[in-house]
């Protein structure tokens with residue numbers, strides 16, 4: 001062993017030991033922290049009920065924040081009709097794009113201030129809701145958005161916030177986090193603050209009926225990844241366990257239906273909206289794990305959409321967890337009706353069930369885009385994200401080399 005290799009192995013072991021120590025100390029604190037959750041309105045009347053609630057509460061000047069595709073869809077007309085019915089002086093900011101950056105956030109802040117807004121309505125996918133969290137908090141409190149990057153930097157709440165997801169996946173309408181792209185450093189910046197959790201979440205399946213099958217599949221697998229990583233987190237509680245098992249059961253039952261007949265299967269869409277929301281609530285408390293850390297690298301380097309990246313990585317990470325978490329994995333297997341004569345067998349069957357679900361959804365869990373030359377810096381970033389975030393994962397890689405070998409194994 002060379003001296004350099006020996007010292008880097010030593011450093012790796014030291015980082016892991018420090019991380020494990022942190023996780024042990026933080027566990028009781030995180031498990032007892034109060035977590036803000038939005039009030040939920042669900043069903044096909046919930047969009048109208050939310051606008052009624054806004055008007056009855058005395059809000060008069062909402063800003064609708066969305067993307068320029070959503071404003072062209074018939075369902076957007078339903079929102080506008082409701083706003084006009086209640087005679088609200090609304091304004092629309094429809095510039096949201098995937099992976100919103102700080103320039104876009106600044107434009108949204110200016111828009112809200114010029115309108116003298118007293119409330120916000122985010123409608124769309126995770127990017128619209130994430131961007132609104134930051135725009136609202138900064139516009140209402142007159143703060144530079146770059147100043148609130150990190151953990152609990154924003155202490156004050158924004159204006160009254162209605163979040164209306166149109167995909168069933170990110171759970172952003174329930175979470176205390178927002179991801180913004182820094183166009184200067186080309187890095188993703190995460191804002192985590194209990195103050196950004198929306199006040200009202202609207203789970204209305206009728207807004208999701210036109211979602212194409214591929215997006216339904218990818219976003220649904222993002223929700224499954226949240227629920228499974230949350231269930232395997234060291235910060236899981238009895239409450240998050242119950243919600244995650246319910247979410248996992250819903251996704252295995254309804255995601256194939258939402259994928260294959262989502263144009264007219266309202267029940268499947270509504271159940272997926274609820275499953276995604278439940279997983280959003282739970283991972284706000286428990287955080288996520290290796291799947292997300294690896295998926296973020298696939299997104300940053302190769303542009304793989306978040307949900308699809310999670311779907312491709314999830315079966316591999318579950319297989320890696322077998323020696324560490326077979327009992328917990330067996331409990332997830334029980335939730336979806338898998339039978340077996342031992343925890344190990346059930347846990348192995350769970351990995352197969354996730355792989356089969358991917359196949360049903362036409363997702364191939366083979367990472368053909370991975371390049372050997374990228375593995376070293378990727379593994380470095382994956383370890384850093386996991387330890388710094390920090391993600392309370394149930395199992396560890398012994399060395400950076402082992403993680404690189406794991407990534408190599410996903411290529412085939």
Ligand SMILES: [Fe+2]
Pocket residue numbers: 170222226292306310
């Ligand atoms: Fe996610």
